[in-house]
Amino acid sequence: MKLWQWLTDLLRLPCCSHCGSLRVEHGTGCWNRAYNDLCKQAAGASGYYCHSCSKITWDEPDFEKWLEAEPDWIISYAELKRREEAENASI
Numbered sequence: 001m002k003l004w005q006w007l008t009d010l011l012r013l014p015c016c017s018h019c020g021s022l023r024v025e026h027g028t029g030c031w032n033r034a035y036n037d038l039c040k041q042a043a044g045a046s047g048y049y050c051h052s053c054s055k056i057t058w059d060e061p062d063f064e065k066w067l068e069a070e071p072d073w074i075i076s077y078a079e080l081k082r083r084e085e086a087e088n089a090s091i
Helices: 002-012 063-069 077-090
Strands: 024-036 041-050 056-058
Touching (some): 024 077
Antiparallel strands (some): 024 041, 041 056
16 A cells, blocks of 8 residues: 555656656746846746756746736846847947
8 A cells, every 4th residue: 555655646746847857846936037127137937947957847838928927027038138239239
């Protein structure tokens, strides 16, 4: 019976969607995903970080959907890079 309980508990553990490893850690708002233009720093999102392959499985996998739910001052890194290139071109 204990073996059965151990197996069912093992099936409920989160695993990495990239490599299947069980060495994952859930972080809430600590994995960098975008840029906070108001505070001039990284904006975090929640997801599972895999210690085996170093990839993140986001709780909200669709980036555009996640970005729409965030405040207006949260922008993508692509938008930040485009702004910096425009500023450098005008100088």
